[in-house]
Amino acid sequence: MAALIAARGLTKTYRLGQVDVPALRGVDTTVDAGEFVAIVGPSGSGKSTLMHILGCLDTATAGSYHLDGEDVSRFAGKRLAQVRNRKVGFVFQTFNLMPRLNVEENVALPLKYRGGVPRSERRERARALLERLGLSHRIGHRPDELSGGERQRVAIARALVGSPAILMADEPTGNLDSHAGAEVLATIEELHRDGHTIVMVTHDADVAARAQRTIHIADGRVVA
Amino acid sequence: MAERFPRLAAGWELVEDALREVRAHPLRSVLTLSGIVFGAASLVSMTSLARAMKEMAYRDLESIGFPRSYVVWDRGPRSDAQRAVDLRHPGLRLADLEALRHMPGVSSVHGRNPGTEMVVSAPAGQRLARVEGVDAGYLEVRQFPIAAGRSLRALDVMRVSRVAVVGTLLQSDLFGAADPVGRTITIDGVRFLVVGTVAPPSFEIAPIDFDFAARRIYVPYTYLTRYRDGQGRLSGVLVTADTATEFGRVLQAGTMLVRQRHGGAEDFEIENEAADVQEDLAMADGILAGWNVVMYAIAGVTLVVGGIGLFSVLLISVRERVREIGIRKALGADDGAIRRLFLAESLTLAFLGAVVGIGGGAGLILITEFISRQFGRSFAIAIHPPGVALAIVFAVIVGLVFGWYPARRAAKLDPIEAIAGV
Structure with missing residues (x-):
């Protein structure tokens, strides 16, 4: 079976004035459908850039990226927005x-x-998802009336409402206390058990340990 | 319904989003709108006012029958007449009047004699006054109101009675404080019974002076005609058409009829009152057109100023919502969706401004009507629909033009930088 994510030689270079600053220096990675993968690395390692490219928020300077069988590295504008x-x-x-x-x-x-x-x-689909995540009683509330954990679970519901091929989580527990963080992680694990493919960026080793597999990034390369 | 008209539903959702933003910043929205509100209000009130004035002026002229009438005057042969046909002078006769009366489209015909200044002696004094010979119903057609007593009647005209209706502006000179009705006056030495007094017509708005109407003495035209020109002859016939639209035909048919009855002789002259009125109205139109240009310019400038206000507020809105734009893009909004979001906000604001402004314009009109009532004139000013349409169209154009750049700027934001809040 083809990998859901297949990236070959992803390179991203930012231009700051006269200087080229490399953020990714040729990343190869694959994620299969149904996997729960954590991308870890220190800040400035390029893990956020990698996630932006894998999430189609950004495009690589060089390299190829296939998402769900489509070569999205050539996409731009409206098509890329539709992939997102x-x-x-x-x-x-x-x-x-x-x-x-x-x-x-x-x-x-x-x-x-x-x-x-x-x-x-x-509306129907949103309600169904909120029910599944145990948030039915919050349907009419505004975000500022919710706790941090609830807000993140609402955000997860929003991420899932379009039945995406992949769920991308960028430090999903970074702004939460340990209790709420555990709750959110439990939700993510449950989604994984239900068959969702999850890619999570974190710098927290404990959080990364919850994933099936870890991709370590340092200096714009996959190191392990 | 939403399922059947998906584009309409999507458009309405954009409006809802825009209204949410408007509600979130009520004061800012009101200030943004003020320019467009004033522009729309002035556009609506001024066009309505201009239109109402024109209509009132026309109604005034219409009320005295001018736009529908002409006079056939007996003139006699032209001074350069040489041919036999030109030298004939059958003159205007009662038979001509009757023939004109029976033409289709004719509302009324009245015999007239312009009269001359004559010496009038009355209890309180003697003076020179214009004595005009008129038909029964003439004062009514001209809307010269009878102030006291009665008007001239058909019987007076038929019997060539020596009765007179005196203009109210002559009243004190001729009678002092006494009631003129039932008194006797002498006109050129002949005794007349005063049966009534007549006041000048009052107009809603037309700046025409008709006071002369109340400085005359009206007697049966048959008296003056017999007195001056001999039996059976008329100096003039006033012909009034049923409607202003039929007037042209009635004028042409009447001219041909009289010429034919006179065996081709051009011994009469047509005084086209309607054409005089049209000339006056054309002049008024010219003045109004100039006034309209000034007004549109003012309203346009106000709307453009309003548009600049809209523009700056939209730029602020884009800056405030950079993060939101980034998130929307991450969720799959393309540039077009973001552009539509902000254009919808711009258009909604502009449209709201136009609607409030139209309401304000209606308010100004009500105030004008109220003030006119305080001065004893009841203006009824209808809202001019083209003015309303123009206000909306103008506001929508302003919304599109001044919303375009902020919307484009929002659409061009890079999603990653936008989410980071840069």
Whole structure:
């Protein structure tokens, strides 16, 4: 079976004035469907850049990247936005919920950018996911009325609402106390057990240990 | 419905998002809108006012029948007439009047004699006054209101009665404080019974002076005609058409009829009152057009100033929502979706401004009507629909033009930098 993520020789160079600053220096990696992978490394190692490229928020300077059988390294603009919308679900360290939207509207938001999904169906799917994550009682609340753990679980629901091929979590427990962090990690593990593919970036070894496999990044290369 | 019209539903959702933003910053939104509100309000109130004034002026002229009437005056042969046909002078006769009366489209015909200044003696004094010979119903057609007593009647005209209706502005000169009705006056030495007094017509707005109407003495035209020109002859016939639209046809048909009845002789002259009115109205239109240009310029400048306000507030909004834009992009929004988000906000604000401004314009009109009532004139100013349409169209254009750059700027943000909040 083909790997869900197949990256070959990913290179990313930022240009700062006259100087080229390499962030990735040829990363090869694969993630199979159903895997739970942690990307770890110190800050400045390039792990965030790697996640941005794998999440199609950014494109590599060189190298090839196949996501779910599509060569997305050649995509840009509208097509890349549609790949983000359909294939990738993002969970951020700072939750990044829309403060003026309630929980249900936040979760349903990605479906708005899919086009052609009527509002009633978007609402239906958001409600189903919130129920599954045990957040039904929070549907009408605004994000600032929720605890940190709840906010992150709402963010996870939002990431999943479009049935993406892959869930990308960037330091999902970084802004949470240990109790809430454990709760969120339990949710992620449960999703993994249900068959979701998860790529998680972290610098916390304990958090990384929960994953099936760890990709270590240092100085823009995979070191282990 | 949303399922059947997906584009409409998506558009409405954008408006909802925009309204959410508007509600989140009520004061800022109101300040942003003020320029567009004032522009739209002035556009609506001024166009409505201009239109109402024009209509009132026209109604004034219409009320005295001018746009629908002409006079056929007996003139006699032209001074350079040489041919036999040109030298004939059958003159205007009652039979001509009757023939004109029976033309289709004619509302009324009235015999007239312009009269001359005559010496009028009355209890309180003697003076020179214009004595005009008119038909029964003439004062009514001209809307010269009877102030006391009665008007001239058909019987007075038929019997060539020596009765007179005196203009109210002559009243004190001729009668002092006494009631003129029932008194006797002499006109050129002939005794007349005063049966009534007539006041000048009042107009809603038209700046026309009709006071002369109340400085005359009206007597049956048959008296003056017999007195001056001999039996059965008329000096003039006032022809009034049913409607202003039929006037042209009635004028042409009447001219041809009289010429035919006079065996081709051009011994009469047409005084086209309607054309005079049209000339006056055209002049008024010219003045209004100039006024409109100034007004549109002011409204346009105000709207553009409003647009600049909108522009700066939208730029602030984009800056404030950089992170939100990044998140939306991460969730799959493409540049177009972000652009639509901000254009919808711009258009919604501009449209709201136009709607509030139209309401404000209606308020200004109500205030104008109220003030006019305080001065004893009841203006009824209708809202001019083209002004409303123009205000909305203008506001939408302002919203598009001034929303375009901020929207583009938002759409061009890099998602990673935007999420990081750079």
